[in-house]
Amino acid sequence: MGGAERNARKKRQQQQAARAITQARGGGDTKKIIAIVAGVVVLAALVIGGVLWTNASKNKTEGQDIPTAGLTAPGPGVVEKRDGVVVTVGKPGATKTIDIYADFLCPACGNFEKLYGEQIHQQVNDGKLQVKYHMLPMLNRASSPPGYSVESANAALAAADAGKFSLFHDALFRAQPEEGKRGYDKAQLIKLGQDLGITGPEFGNAVTVGTYSAQITSEFDKTADNQQLWHPGAQGFQTPTVVRDGKVVDVKPGWLGQ
Template structure:
């Protein structure tokens, strides 16, 4: 084989080697591109799935009825009287009266109601205790959309005008929405009232029209300046804040009041 042939053969081999390297590199690039595309698709699926799950979780109260707590009623001779933005529940002439400040969206208020709600109501029904309920829009911006704290408080005041504050109050805490998510809309609040036996169309008018919302806002602006108010729930008795961490606080409070 002559020198020219050897040179030509060598050149062909070098070209073939370069083509092989180029093809290998191209294959690697294609593989990398495929992996990248798959990664993007998987990420998109995760993001979309997360958004769908978040929206579903946020809207768990949509289309859901609040279960009417029809067994939670005031006893004989117990009166529910709305005074502005406050509802007094108790027998006429009751001597020991406690103020309870709560928000229907507040998780701690829900826990307070679960722990002490029935105990308080039993003492109201037997004449030992009266309660001034202050349903405050403390977390009004913390629902999605905002406004549930105010709308639910207003609906509870309207329910009080029809003697249904206690079961309405207890029903909203029993099926309490999660803070940061959707509350119940006005139609759902109206349906709850109807489920508790309120048939007068003025109830729906009061809920839809926000009859007491201005009073609630004005009253709350005073409440936040009260040194006893430390957020929700707050319990005040004889002008002093009550520490309710002790499970026996209610009996101790009433016992001290009798002394």
């Protein structure tokens, strides 16, 4: 083997060794790259999963029927009457009258119903109490999309025209949507009325066109500006508010018996 050939072979061996070293070093970089890519993929999966979970949670009322099982209709002799945007429920000659201002989306109102709803119904059925319900859009911007507070209040008034206010009212609070999330759309509200036995087309039409929506909004504006309806020490109107004999009631255990 001549010197030229030996030099060429040595050069090839050096080049092969250099490539091997580069590949070995590159292999480490490749592993790092693979690890980074895998991490990014996992992170992306977590983000996508979180978004999907958030959307599912936010829209969990979509496509759901509002449950009616377990609801109890008012007892014999109880009359439901709508007067403007106020619905009065009770027996003629009841010894006490209270006004309840509430919002179907308001969590505190939902808790109020859980704590005192059955007691109120019992006193109404016993002829001791008459209740004037003012369903207001306090949190109208707090649903997604906005507007559920007005639409649910409007539907409740339409249900009152059909003699189903109490059942409709109780159904919406028992299956209350979460504040900041999706409420029930008009089709779901109409379906609830139908499930409660409302058969006439007037109810569905009233829900669809928002027959009472403008009146509800106007009444809320007046109510919110009436400082006599503000809780002591409060900086504004809030729901729920209970009024008896023109004064805001301090709702605490035993208040119904006072």
